[in-house]
Amino acid sequence: MAKCKYDWPEAGQRKLIGKRISRVTGPAMASGQAKYSYDINRPGMLYARLLACPYAHAKIKSIDTSEAEKLPGVKTVRIIQRVGTEIQWAGDEIVAVVAEREEIAEDALRRIKVEYEKLPHIVHEEDLSQVGDRAKPAAEQRTGDPDAAFKDPDAVISEGYYGLPVIIHCTPETHGGVAEWVDAENLRVWISTQNVSGLPPQIAETLGTPVTNIQALCEYMGGGFGSKFSPDRWGIEMARLAKDVGKPVKLMLQREHDSMVAGARPSYFAKIRVAAKKDGTLTGWESDTWGTGGPGGATLPPIPYVLNVPNQIKRHTSVATNVGPARAWRAPGHPQACYLTMTALDDLAAKLNMDPIEFLMKNLALAKPREQIYRQELQKAAELAEWTKNWHPRGDKSPGPIKRGLGVSIHTWGGGGHNSLCNVAIHPDGSVEITLGSQDLGTGTRTVIAITAAETFGLPVEAVTVNIGDSKYPPSGGSGGSTTVGGVSGSTRRGCVDALEQLFAAVAPGLGVPAEQLEAADGRIQVKGDAAKSLTWKQACAKLGVKSVQVQGKNPGPCQLGSSGVGGVQIADVSVDTETGIVKINKMVAVQDCGLIIDLKTAENQCYGAITMGIGYSLFEEKIMDQVTGRMLNPNLDSYKLAGIGDIGEIVVHMMTGPGYDDRGVIGLGEPPVIAPGAAISNAVANAIGVRVPTLPLTPAKVLAALAKGGIA
Amino acid sequence: MSWKKDKVRKPAKPNEALTRRDFLQGAGVAVSGGLLVGREPAIAASPDEKAKVLGPEAVPITLRINGKAQKLTLEPRVTLLDALRNHLDMTGAKKMCDRGTCGACTVILDGKAVYACSVLAIAAQGKEILTIEGLAAGGKLHPVMTAFVEHDAHQCGFCTPGFVMASKAFLDKNPNPLQQDVEEGLGGNLCRCGVYVGVRQAALDAAKARLGEKGGKAHGKV
Amino acid sequence: MQAFEYANPTTKEEAVRLLANQWGEAEILAGGTDSLSLMKDHVSTPRRVVSLQAIKELRGIEFKPATGLRLGAMATLSELIESAAVRREYPALVEAAEGVRSPQILNMGTVGGDLCQRPRCWYFRAGYGLLARDDGKALVPEGENQYHAILGNSGPAYFVNPSSLAPALIALGAKVRVFGPQGTREVGLDKFFLTPASDDQRECDLKANEILTDILVPPAKGTKMAIYEVRQREALDYPLAAAAVVLRLDGKTVKSARVVLGHVAPVPWPAPEAEAVLVGKTISEAVADEAGKAAVSKATPLSKNAYKVQLARVAVKRAILRAAQGGA
Known part of the structure; x- marks a missing residue:
């Protein structure tokens, strides 16, 4: 392929890309200077609170806000959902209050009287026999000849039950923000969002305010994981409230409210049969799945996952429940599909008396087009986990109650770059600015942009100013689907190459060469092959006179700067206390590809973080609902259990780079490494104790119950 | 919370059950923050000191934050965290769980790490309060912060100030920790993005750097 | 949090005078780690908070x-x-x-x-009262009782x-x-x-x-003691079951023993059955296990917490073995 002008520098030429570089936002974060939407305090700002419905399913019979309105300091009380509305989940918002201080707003809520007619609710879905007409079966899907595959007398068939419950996003910064009407027509909102550029159109539509009059800001945001793409009802309400009271209004969800309503990952449960030949070749898949994502139910997850098993029957039942609705949870559908598939296959491998890595290797032809990548990654992961030394067939036979086991899982994701526009400015004083309506969720967006620009201009990272988090900037896509790094690096690279051309044009006459003969390197603009003929960056920029170079960069665009599709392999090494059922992580190994890595340090950190989150949902996390009251019982962080610093063991991350990887261009990484931990950890536990613990999280109760049914042996 | 199974009582009228209802009258009038400020050690007060009951309305409060006295008028129910964030615009300490669990609001009170969400502002009078803003005074990063940056011990960064403050207090007490000590010493902080690997390394490294300055010998990363 | 008046007495006499003679009116503020959360959750709605922090x-x-x-x-x-x-x-x-x-x-x-500190029972924390009832119906027996009591749980209290x-x-x-x-x-x-x-x-x-x-x-000279907590997470997390053991030995023979379980009943739960097993014996894995078994012999688990019987048994066994090995 002919060299295209925007192409990434060749491996040997890269000064910054692919190195371990500390994120540019680090000092602001570590020193507490970073301002999140929750931290925005505006002059005269008032505080809003929301009254939520305590019932999982109810009709509003009456609302009396008079006592609240009388309370001194209360500025407005606004009914969000009117009498007669049918509420579908506990925590749904009924009334909003604005007061001078947060405490008064809270007092006011408690003076509001709402009468409900309670309606029957369902909040549990694992036992399908109890959900009645909430179950909506979908049409059976068939491919190939599954009947023949399962009837084959030589087939080895494994059958099992697997599942994982609803968990929540639990973003560190709850949902919400601050709304301020700059004047009668113009609204400014600071919202904790993954979608700065996409917010004004959504707000405009609901409020009936022109998009042009709305500015959304989000300089720093405290975690989204897929739950913060929309302004949500509270985002709209805070704008309305701010208009009503003529003052800026802060409306942040309280933690327990956030836990109930602002993000859930659908559950899935499954009865699965898989068939293989005696040599391990997969021949058939049969699954009956069901799950819920709240009132909307849950669609069939992408199973069988990664390995496209020939001859399938899939039956799925969506269950509508009165649980706060699902939102995209980091790699939507994949952690669940991966868990269901890789546990079922692991059980089949055990039945075949095969090493699960060997079993996966045997079937990699079903993982096209990433067969070779998985092969390399499995080998690397096995090496890092010392698989040959540490793995044993199911059931650790060593004495004592502590049993050790290893488990493996593989995953995939897309991660192609989204649409992104950016403005690149080179100023006569030598300063450089990249400006775009993106956001940094903690994935390192600013850092990636700064590195891309610095690499292109031959400057240090600190020389680049990155402006993001403002919808008035050139629009960039929402940060979902691991699309951001691909998007913003593409637009930035193209914009910077074009901007540099303009700078070269301004500088070339002085250096007495055509612009094409110039290059930017080491803080200088120099003649290719004749570094003696050069100007410092600053001197070069001074040649611009009084006019900055202003160029728009775009993704997608000419030249292949990114692509889509990654693989990953994870191995869990665990110890199980068979007397208490407690699972401890000894070590997690993650081998991951994501094309050309811009910043190795933040990329590795994405893997560390995703695995930590994966340990959390494998061992601890569950949205626990009470069927009688219809309420979430563990909405606070003492009872919704996140993994802590002592729970993660050793985490080893290996990023696949070099030929065959770098040349795919930039691909996103935010989601893929969170997919595999569930299956890897569950498989490791099965390997340790000799029996499958069917559902996540792997609590002592479930581990002991599985052991009671038989184990080790 | 607003959707609690609600058995709220009527808002207060002076209450017969309280043993000394006279304390209710004029509370906050005869009282000034000065009575409480400098209370350490105990002020000499007769058992019948009426002015010992403050509020429920806002009362003058003086907090000593990062070496500076801050005068506020707050209801007794206002937590130190809300005082910092809502009344002083010191937003480094974050509100994440607001239930004394996650550590995002960690500040250092008289040398000890505490959850600012679980301290009443009124009760923090007379104590030295160190917040993240005070730890990065003059725009210079504290060595713990530098170590956090170096080891990328943050992603979204929302829990980071709490982790930095907890680490600072931990290292003051445990200058030469092993990894297991770090895991126990930072067991009161939670992160959702999952940056514990970086935090572990940052804490160990910050200790090492400090010991290096003092000519001590660090355990290193164990 | 509901508004309250705040008192900061410097003597215990003063403190007591500032308290109310019935529950719910005034609450004590000690460290604040639990009481503030209870007030934020409106589980506790005192009109006066009496801090004990200034009472030397x-x-x-x-x-x-x-x-x-x-x-x-x-x-x-x-x-x-x-x-x-x-x-x-x-x-x-x-x-x-x-x-x-x-x-x-x-x-x-x-x-x-x-x-x-008040119980962690999530029904209690959600406002259903200490006995976790909704419209007079006990929520725990048929509900999410995985962390509730396995002993002393004949009702109406089920918290631990x-x-x-x-x-x-x-x-x-x-x-x-x-x-x-x-x-x-x-x-x-x-x-x-x-x-x-x-x-x-x-x-x-x-x-x-x-x-x-x-x-x-009392002085504990000459005793061997240990506790064992079964806790799912290494970080801040309430134990699922715990046991404390204090042994007085005569040579290798147990002269007397105290065994108390935690997090398994509405009160800390003494286990005389386990103590009876230990007295007169030399501690061994088998003896400790037998004592653990005895400690939970009267357990009456609820629908979702049978596993805690096993955890309590193991906690007792391990606490005994650790105590015998020389203490905590």
Whole structure:
């Protein structure tokens, strides 16, 4: 392929890309200077609170806000959902209050009287026999000849039950923000969002305010994981409230409210049969799945996952429940599909008396087009986990109650770059600015942009100013689907190459060469092959006179700067206390590809973080609902259990780079490494104790119950 | 919370059950923050000191934050965290769980790490309060912060100030920790993005750097 | 949090006068780690909060070989952990406190607060009352009872006592001093915790206008002691089951034993059945296991917490083995 002008520098030429570089936002974060939407305090700002419905399913019979309105300091009380509305989940918002201080707003809520007619609710879905007409079966899907595959007398068939419950996003910064009407027509909102550029159109539509009059800001945001793409009802309400009271209004969800309503990952449960030949070749898949994502139910997850098993029957039942609705949870559908598939296959491998890595290797032809990548990654992961030394067939036979086991899982994701526009400015004083309506969720967006620009201009990272988090900037896509790094690096690279051309044009006459003969390197603009003929960056920029170079960069665009599709392999090494059922992580190994890595340090950190989150949902996390009251019982962080610093063991991350990887261009990484931990950890536990613990999280109760049914042996 | 199974009582009228209802009258009038400020050690007060009951309305409060006295008028129910964030615009300490669990609001009170969400502002009078803003005074990063940056011990960064403050207090007490000590010493902080690997390394490294300055010998990363 | 007036007495007499004579009107503020959360959740809605933080006589930790240990109710858990005497004489108490794991809670939380903290029962915390009832119906037996009681759970209380220190203190024969309008009274800690029969009763023998002032622990010289907590997470997390064991040995033979379970019943749960197994025996894995089994022999698990029977049994066994090996 002919060299295209925007192409990434060749491996040997890269000064910054692919190195371990500390994120540019680090000092602001570590020193507490970073301002999140929750931290925005505006002059005269008032505080809003929301009254939520305590019932999982109810009709509003009456609302009396008079006592609240009388309370001194209360500025407005606004009914969000009117009498007669049918509420579908506990925590749904009924009334909003604005007061001078947060405490008064809270007092006011408690003076509001709402009468409900309670309606029957369902909040549990694992036992399908109890959900009645909430179950909506979908049409059976068939491919190939599954009947023949399962009837084959030589087939080895494994059958099992697997599942994982609803968990929540639990973003560190709850949902919400601050709304301020700059004047009668113009609204400014600071919202904790993954979608700065996409917010004004959504707000405009609901409020009936022109998009042009709305500015959304989000300089720093405290975690989204897929739950913060929309302004949500509270985002709209805070704008309305701010208009009503003529003052800026802060409306942040309280933690327990956030836990109930602002993000859930659908559950899935499954009865699965898989068939293989005696040599391990997969021949058939049969699954009956069901799950819920709240009132909307849950669609069939992408199973069988990664390995496209020939001859399938899939039956799925969506269950509508009165649980706060699902939102995209980091790699939507994949952690669940991966868990269901890789546990079922692991059980089949055990039945075949095969090493699960060997079993996966045997079937990699079903993982096209990433067969070779998985092969390399499995080998690397096995090496890092010392698989040959540490793995044993199911059931650790060593004495004592502590049993050790290893488990493996593989995953995939897309991660192609989204649409992104950016403005690149080179100023006569030598300063450089990249400006775009993106956001940094903690994935390192600013850092990636700064590195891309610095690499292109031959400057240090600190020389680049990155402006993001403002919808008035050139629009960039929402940060979902691991699309951001691909998007913003593409637009930035193209914009910077074009901007540099303009700078070269301004500088070339002085250096007495055509612009094409110039290059930017080491803080200088120099003649290719004749570094003696050069100007410092600053001197070069001074040649611009009084006019900055202003160029728009775009993704997608000419030249292949990114692509889509990654693989990953994870191995869990665990110890199980068979007397208490407690699972401890000894070590997690993650081998991951994501094309050309811009910043190795933040990329590795994405893997560390995703695995930590994966340990959390494998061992601890569950949205626990009470069927009688219809309420979430563990909405606070003492009872919704996140993994802590002592729970993660050793985490080893290996990023696949070099030929065959770098040349795919930039691909996103935010989601893929969170997919595999569930299956890897569950498989490791099965390997340790000799029996499958069917559902996540792997609590002592479930581990002991599985052991009671038989184990080790 | 607003959707609690609600058995709220009527808002207060002076209450017969309280043993000394006279304390209710004029509370906050005869009282000034000065009575409480400098209370350490105990002020000499007769058992019948009426002015010992403050509020429920806002009362003058003086907090000593990062070496500076801050005068506020707050209801007794206002937590130190809300005082910092809502009344002083010191937003480094974050509100994440607001239930004394996650550590995002960690500040250092008289040398000890505490959850600012679980301290009443009124009760923090007379104590030295160190917040993240005070730890990065003059725009210079504290060595713990530098170590956090170096080891990328943050992603979204929302829990980071709490982790930095907890680490600072931990290292003051445990200058030469092993990894297991770090895991126990930072067991009161939670992160959702999952940056514990970086935090572990940052804490160990910050200790090492400090010991290096003092000519001590660090355990290193164990 | 509902608005309240705040009192900051400097003597216990003053404190008691500032309290109300019925529950719910005034609440005590010790370390604040639990009480503020309860108020934020509107589980507790006092009109007055009486801080004990300025009462110097409630602080302090003193040990005398002849009389034993005095823990001021307002001594913090950190102070307990850092006390050389406690570390030397009562290692199980240090271990129990360290189990809390959060330095912030250790720094703020007090010994008295640990004993008087309210149950973690999620129905209670969600506003369904101490007995977790909705429209008169008990929610726990058919509900999410995975963390609830397996002993002493015939109703109407199903929560578990959440104290970290109580099992070890009871095993050590501790008593508490309570100060009220009538002066000081002493109560054995084993008698201090109560199983409420109605929603307006509390789970300890403290009247609304009384405060806990001291915890007195007899000398433990010559004993071997240990605790064992089964906790799912390494970080701040309430144990699923715990056991404290104090053994007095004659050579290798157990002369006397105290075994107390935690987090399994509405009160810390003494296990005389386990003690009976141990007395006269030499500690071995088999004996410890037998004692563990005896400790839970009367367990009546609910629909979702049978696993806790096993955890309690293992906690007892492991605490015994650790104690026999020389203590915490």
